Amino acid sequence: MSGGDDTHRVRVGRRTVEVHRPDKVLFPGGGDAKEYTKADLVDYYRAVAPFMLPHLRGRPLMLERHPDGIDGPTFMQKNTPDHYPEWIRRVELAKEGGTVRHTVCDDTATLLYLADQASITLHRWLSRSDRIDHPDRLVFDLDPSGDDFEAVREAARLLGELLDELELPSALMTTGSRGLHVIVPLGGRHDFDEVRAFARDVADTLAAAHPDRLTTAARKKERGDRLYLDIQRNAYAQTAVAPYTVRARPGAPVATPITWEQLDDPELHARRWTVADAVEQARTNPWSGLLSRGRALGPARRRLNALRG
Numbered sequence: 001m002s003g004g005d006d007t008h009r010v011r012v013g014r015r016t017v018e019v020h021r022p023d024k025v026l027f028p029g030g031g032d033a034k035e036y037t038k039a040d041l042v043d044y045y046r047a048v049a050p051f052m053l054p055h056l057r058g059r060p061l062m063l064e065r066h067p068d069g070i071d072g073p074t075f076m077q078k079n080t081p082d083h084y085p086e087w088i089r090r091v092e093l094a095k096e097g098g099t100v101r102h103t104v105c106d107d108t109a110t111l112l113y114l115a116d117q118a119s120i121t122l123h124r125w126l127s128r129s130d131r132i133d134h135p136d137r138l139v140f141d142l143d144p145s146g147d148d149f150e151a152v153r154e155a156a157r158l159l160g161e162l163l164d165e166l167e168l169p170s171a172l173m174t175t176g177s178r179g180l181h182v183i184v185p186l187g188g189r190h191d192f193d194e195v196r197a198f199a200r201d202v203a204d205t206l207a208a209a210h211p212d213r214l215t216t217a218a219r220k221k222e223r224g225d226r227l228y229l230d231i232q233r234n235a236y237a238q239t240a241v242a243p244y245t246v247r248a249r250p251g252a253p254v255a256t257p258i259t260w261e262q263l264d265d266p267e268l269h270a271r272r273w274t275v276a277d278a279v280e281q282a283r284t285n286p287w288s289g290l291l292s293r294g295r296a297l298g299p300a301r302r303r304l305n306a307l308r309g
Contacts, residue, residue: 006020006021007020007021008022008039010042010112012046012108012109012112013107015109017109017112017113018116019038019039019112019115019116020116022037022042023037024037024038024069025037025069026038026040026041026066026069026070026118026120026252027040027069027070027250027252028069028071028250031250033251034274034276036252038116038118041120041246041252041275042112042115042116044246044252044275044278044279045111045112045114045115045246046108046111046112047279048244048278048279048282049111051243051244051282051283052111052243052244052245052282053105053106053107053108053111055124055243055244056104056106056111056242057104057105057106058128058129059104059105059124059125059127059128059129060091060093060103060104060124060125060129060132061102061104061122061123061124061125061239061242062077062078062102062122062123062124062239063076063077063078063103063114063117063119063121063122063123064076064077064119064120064121064122064123064248065117065118065119065120066118066248067117070249070250074248076123077119078100078102079100079101079102080102080103084103085113087109087110088103088113089103089104089106090102090103091104091129093129093132093237095237104129105122120246120247120248121241121245121246121247121248122241122242122245123239123242123245124239124242125237125238126138126139126233126234126238126240127188127192131188132236133191133192133236134188134189134190134191134192135188135192135234136185136186136187136188136294137183137184137186137291138183138186138234139182139184139199139231139233139234140159140181140183140184140199140202140203140229140230140231141175141179141181141228141229141230141231141232141233142155142159142179142180142181142228142229142230143178143179143227143228143229143230144178144179144227145223145224145226145227145228146225147178149178149268149269149270151213151227152178152179152180152227153263153268154213155213155214155227155229156172156180156182157263158206158209158214159182159202159206159229160260160263162202162205162206163182163184163202165303165307166202166300166303167299167300168184168295168300169185169290169293169295170182170183171183171184171185171257171286171287171290171291172257172258172259172260172263173243173255173256173257173258174254174255174256174270174271174272174273175241175247175255175270176241176245176246176247176249176253176254176255176256176271176273177247177249177270178270179270180270181241181255183291184295185290185291185292185294186295187294187295187296189296189297190296192235192236194297195234198297198300198301199231199234200216200231201304201308202231202304203216203229203231204216205307205308206229207229212226213226213227214226214227214229215227215228215229216228216229216231218232241255242255243256243257244256244257247271249271251271251274252274252275253270253271253272253273253274254274254275254278256272256281257281257282257286258281259287262286
């Protein structure tokens with residue numbers, strides 16, 4: 001970085017991004033949590049960009065902004081402000097009663113600009129703007145009733161076994177919060193309604209087989225101590241946290257792709273990686289080409305129907 005005390009300039013390819021108040025603390029320290037500044041956030045996103053951008057390109061974003069740090073007010077930004085640079089891509093999409101002009105992050109300069117805006121967490125659509133009604137990702141969010149990661153680990157194993165039976169490839173990601181995401185790459189042939197219905201049937205099948213441990217009940221009061229198999233993100237205009245995005249929690253944990261083998265690591269938990277070490281995990285290429293193996297759901301649907309009798 002270069003520049004004065006209150007503004008640093010970062011050269012990224014053909015662009016120069018200004019980072020305002022780089023020393024501003026976004027993640028206060030305390031307890032076991034380290035303190036991180038806006039400059040730390042920008043440095044992290046610059047380092048992880050080669051691994052993160054393939055999961056962002058072409059996808060509308062919802063930005064979770066914390067201008068005064070994680071202890072201050074939060075707001076979710078869908079519409080791109082007029083003052084954003086013209087070189088940042090936008091996509092206009094339909095919503096009820098109008099349209100929204102979403103930001104799209106196609107390059108490192110955009111990623112760093114969003115970090116300067118204190119966009120700590122990037123939430124992405126499961127479809128790309130050129131085929132907005134046809135998702136190429138399916139996401140199961142494994143959401144424990146408390147901070148019980150062993151329940152998450154067990155649910156991931158059960159779901160992974162079922163997806164293997166359906167002959168669907170799948171990938172794992174820590175959320176940086178409490179749970180895991182299980183992600184299935186799709187070929188983009190099905191619309192959101194078809195994908196969501198399939199995800200619901202998979203979740204219902206698993207919950208029916210393990211009713212004491214798993215549930216698909218959307219209302220918290222109906223879940224008890226059971227882990228919630230959340231499929232709500234598989235719908236038009238819904239989003240999921242992007243791989244390698246930072247979460248607004250003490251210590252700056254990161255939503256981090258992992259291998260299925262790492263699920264057995266006793267040290268694993270939802271906040272295992274932070275801005276301090278997530279890039280090292282990214283360099284191991286934990287998903288190794290898996291997300292290019294997008295599938296149609298027809299054969300898996302037939303296998304699922306056979307299992308359900």
